Amino acid sequence: MIVVTGATGGLGSATVEHLLKRVPAGQIGVSVRDPAKARHFADRGVRVRQGSYEDPGDSFAGAEQVLLISGNDPAADLVSLHRRAIDSAVAAGVRRILYTSQHGAAPGNPYQPSDLHLATEAILGDSGVAWTALRNGAYGPLDQVLGPWQRTGEIAQPADGPVPYTDRADIAAATAALLAGDRSVDGPVTLAAPNAVAFDDFAEIASDLTGRTITRVVLDDEQWVAEQIANGVPEQAARFMLTWYQATRAGYFAESGPLLAELLGREPRAIADRLAETV
Numbered sequence: 001m002i003v004v005t006g007a008t009g010g011l012g013s014a015t016v017e018h019l020l021k022r023v024p025a026g027q028i029g030v031s032v033r034d035p036a037k038a039r040h041f042a043d044r045g046v047r048v049r050q051g052s053y054e055d056p057g058d059s060f061a062g063a064e065q066v067l068l069i070s071g072n073d074p075a076a077d078l079v080s081l082h083r084r085a086i087d088s089a090v091a092a093g094v095r096r097i098l099y100t101s102q103h104g105a106a107p108g109n110p111y112q113p114s115d116l117h118l119a120t121e122a123i124l125g126d127s128g129v130a131w132t133a134l135r136n137g138a139y140g141p142l143d144q145v146l147g148p149w150q151r152t153g154e155i156a157q158p159a160d161g162p163v164p165y166t167d168r169a170d171i172a173a174a175t176a177a178l179l180a181g182d183r184s185v186d187g188p189v190t191l192a193a194p195n196a197v198a199f200d201d202f203a204e205i206a207s208d209l210t211g212r213t214i215t216r217v218v219l220d221d222e223q224w225v226a227e228q229i230a231n232g233v234p235e236q237a238a239r240f241m242l243t244w245y246q247a248t249r250a251g252y253f254a255e256s257g258p259l260l261a262e263l264l265g266r267e268p269r270a271i272a273d274r275l276a277e278t279v
Ligand SMILES: NC(=O)c1ccc[n+]([C@@H]2O[C@H](COP(=O)([O-])OP(=O)(O)OC[C@H]3O[C@@H](n4cnc5c(N)ncnc54)[C@H](OP(=O)(O)O)[C@@H]3O)[C@@H](O)[C@H]2O)c1
Pocket: 005, 006, 007, 008, 009, 010, 011, 012, 032, 033, 034, 051, 052, 053, 054, 069, 070, 071, 072, 073, 081, 100, 102, 103, 136, 137, 138, 139, 140
């Protein structure tokens, strides 16, 4: 059995949908905090069990593979929660754990979640079972990444660097391919679109798409933080996001890899196509 955690979230639920096209529903389980939210999977024959990273209960029982979706609560001690989930999966006898890590996770990467993912990868390395860390490319919605450029005609963000912005739907399909056994890969692997682009490139693509001149405006870091706070974003959250821009311009996300395309059997969705959808 393949057990997917976070299956009531974006990536986990999309991965289960892809799995349902590939393996019999009876071989799929989900470990979710609120089983009521996963009723649509139970109705299709998926085993739904209650479990959290704090207390996975018996939700990993009988699993050969577990997909551990990284937690999303910035106030939680996520490394400890991931450790608990990993220990529970190992105790349940799983043969492989797949974990959603982050593209560019490396010592010194200023983007704050990088350290969490490296720490979780280290726990996996010590777990004694086979493991795969899916270092997923940045898949935030493009309107969030770029801000209100369609209204303002400007992509006004701090200085940035190249990032292979990736479609979460592609990552879900590729993750399902790995879980279904199309390929077996060990340790950390990059799952990201092949081409890294910066906001200058976005401005060019957006100009071509709209026939308007979309300008890239580089904001001073502190000016940007002040604007975020003025828009109601808590300062801590704004400074957290600032570490993302700092990481991009330090080049931590510049390199990608071929695995996503190989698992999909096609090119990952191009940034221009994704941007066109939002215009
Ligand atoms: N690569 C990227 O660009 C990127 C972007 C955003 C996030 N991420 C990371 O990737 C993860 C998956 O992304 P997503 O888009 O699917 O996020 P999402 O929609 O927020 O889903 C996160 C899932 O994790 C579950 N979860 C959180 N804390 C948990 C806990 N303590 N015990 C059990 N389940 C827990 C949530 O459960 P509920 O459904 O019960 O809330 C939810 O199903 C995120 O949590 C985050 O760590 C990566």
